Amino acid sequence: MSMTVGETEYRTSQHPTRRDNIVVCELDGEAVLYDERSGAVHRFNETALTVWKACDGSRSAPAIARIIAGRYALDSNRARTEVDNVIRKLTAKGLLLEASGAGDLQRDVRSEVDPPAQDPSQKPNDDEGESRSASRLPSRRELLRGGTAKLIYTAPLISTFFASGACASGPSASAAFGAGGCKTVGYSCAAPPDCCVFPGDGLCSAGSCCGFNGVACDSDADCCTPRTCDLGSCST
Amino acid sequence: MTIRSHHFSLGGISVSLSSDCRSFVDEYRSLYEPYRRATAPNDAIEIRIEAHHRFPWRRGPFLIHSEGEEGFEVRRRFEVLPHLEWIINWQIIKKRADYVQLHASTLTSPEGALLLPGDPGAGKTTLTAGLLTRGWSYLCDEFALINPRTREIHPYPRALCIKEPSFSVIDRLGLPLCRKTPYHKPTKGRVAFLNPLDVRPDIVGAPSPIRWVVFPNYVAGATPALEPISRSQAAFQLLRQCFNFKAYRGRALEILTDVVRDAECFHLTSGEIHATCDLIQNLVAVRPAPKVCA
Numbered sequence: 001m002s003m004t005v006g007e008t009e010y011r012t013s014q015h016p017t018r019r020d021n022i023v024v025c026e027l028d029g030e031a032v033l034y035d036e037r038s039g040a041v042h043r044f045n046e047t048a049l050t051v052w053k054a055c056d057g058s059r060s061a062p063a064i065a066r067i068i069a070g071r072y073a074l075d076s077n078r079a080r081t082e083v084d085n086v087i088r089k090l091t092a093k094g095l096l097l098e099a100s101g102a103g104d105l106q107r108d109v110r111s112e113v114d115p116p117a118q119d120p121s122q123k124p125n126d127d128e129g130e131s132r133s134a135s136r137l138p139s140r141r142e143l144l145r146g147g148t149a150k151l152i153y154t155a156p157l158i159s160t161f162f163a164s165g166a167c168a169s170g171p172s173a174s175a176a177f178g179a180g181g182c183k184t185v186g187y188s189c190a191a192p193p194d195c196c197v198f199p200g201d202g203l204c205s206a207g208s209c210c211g212f213n214g215v216a217c218d219s220d221a222d223c224c225t226p227r228t229c230d231l232g233s234c235s236t
Numbered sequence: 237m238t239i240r241s242h243h244f245s246l247g248g249i250s251v252s253l254s255s256d257c258r259s260f261v262d263e264y265r266s267l268y269e270p271y272r273r274a275t276a277p278n279d280a281i282e283i284r285i286e287a288h289h290r291f292p293w294r295r296g297p298f299l300i301h302s303e304g305e306e307g308f309e310v311r312r313r314f315e316v317l318p319h320l321e322w323i324i325n326w327q328i329i330k331k332r333a334d335y336v337q338l339h340a341s342t343l344t345s346p347e348g349a350l351l352l353p354g355d356p357g358a359g360k361t362t363l364t365a366g367l368l369t370r371g372w373s374y375l376c377d378e379f380a381l382i383n384p385r386t387r388e389i390h391p392y393p394r395a396l397c398i399k400e401p402s403f404s405v406i407d408r409l410g411l412p413l414c415r416k417t418p419y420h421k422p423t424k425g426r427v428a429f430l431n432p433l434d435v436r437p438d439i440v441g442a443p444s445p446i447r448w449v450v451f452p453n454y455v456a457g458a459t460p461a462l463e464p465i466s467r468s469q470a471a472f473q474l475l476r477q478c479f480n481f482k483a484y485r486g487r488a489l490e491i492l493t494d495v496v497r498d499a500e501c502f503h504l505t506s507g508e509i510h511a512t513c514d515l516i517q518n519l520v521a522v523r524p525a526p527k528v529c530a
Contacts, residue, residue, distance in 0.1 A: 023486035025493035030468035034489045043472040163481045225309055
């Protein structure tokens with residue numbers, strides 16, 4: 001199955017599957033997620049979280065749409081459209097496993113590196129009774145037992161930003177803005193949070209983002225005074 | 237000539253300051269004398285200020301070194317103290333990974349701590365000053381230092397750095413803002429320091445659990461308003477304000493979701509200072525802190 005986001009075509013499994021190495025914390029039916037591979041932080045509202053949880057590799061998109069339709073008493077066509085949109089977004093954000101055998105069309109989703117071993121300290125803490133990984137969806141019987149769905153439907157919402165540091169090791173001033181809108185070294189800034197350079201690795205000095213020792217650079221102007229750009233890296 | 241170091245411990249943050257120009261140490265001492273100590277703790281942040289007089293007719297520039305590395309070079313002496321505070325901030329971010337650090341003002345009451353996270357210019361510090369006149373205790377105006385084990389906020393009671401557009405507001409609050417010295421900070425313009433100990437000698441609070449998370453946004457002329465937000469929204473926005481996310485990564489998410497799980501969360505449109513403070517006081521009075529099940 002392929003989906004197009006903008007000009008880019010992504011290949012996804014017939015049965016969308018959540019990726020590993022994503023820390024998920026649920027709060028009042030919504031969730032905040034951290035993708036260890038990309039450094040992205042996402043927030044899902046209830047509807048998006050329901051779709052995400054359903055992407056366990058055992059259900060097709062139409063099956064997930066039926067769940068949404070039943071849960072929120074939605075028209076089936078609308079449910080299918082909404083679910084397809086969410087799966088498209090999840091795929092574009094690299095949160096779903098790509099289909100095997102997909103070739104050059106893969107963007108962001110494919111990783112050539114084995115996912116890092118999971119840090120035991122980041123494993124879900126089930127002792128608190130709070131599910132940190134996607135929990136079981138209510139069965140059809142449970143839904144029917146509750147009569148017609150009483151849940152209020154809100155359109156799926158996924159918000160994303162890239163946590164500080166994700167831009168810092170990238171190319172220096174070739175793009176003014178890193179992911180999430182921050183500015184790379186050499187570009188204008190009003191305050192330290194404007195700069196992609198992680199706090200402690202650089203700062204916003206005299207209206208321009210600059211780097212401390214070790215930060216990638218193109219010229220001396222990219223480095224915080226009195227450092228210079230030496231072989232592509234700021235140094236004293 | 238032997239240059240002596242002077243040691244200070246402000247809550248959990250310790251600084252060892254030395255300079256070949258005595259007046260800079262005296263300026264720092266004027267704010268933090270009660271926190272002075274005889275010896276430096278192991279985790280003290282070392283700061284050294286040097287005056288380089290390149291021309292006989294002009295003082296400066298002044299170099300501010302930190303932990304043996306060169307930090308800032310400033311041209312004017314009235315830029316030194318603001319940059320000294322700024323470089324301490326950066327060293328806290330680098331060295332103190334024992335706290336989860338947020339860009340936020342923090343205060344505390346007997347019911348718990350109030351967290352005011354936000355970008356520069358959101359009005360955190362001015363609102364903090366206002367709430368200090370309403371009986372709140374002070375933790376910090378720049379950092380929320382969250383103990384990752386207990387989830388409590390710890391104090392770092394540095395002087396509040398007030399920007400010039402807020403000077404009149406501080407005057408209206410009746411607070412003792414010293415404006416004799418025209419301190420200057422490049423990103424903020426003219427600034428002055430408000431010593432919280434001048435407001436009340438016992439104003440510094442103790443480590444406290446977070447009960448309210450309020451994201452302020454100052455809008456000139458606006459009617460102050462509080463809007464409840466979902467806890468997932470609050471956690472998401474707190475992560476954006478996390479200085480040392482890189483040190484904690486997925487754990488930061490877990491810790492901050494724990495924080496908001498036990499708190500009430502709001503967006504605040506700030507306006508006139510007294511009305512805005514009234515809104516916060518009503519919030520605390522009408523909504524007692526949620527009971528936390530053991």
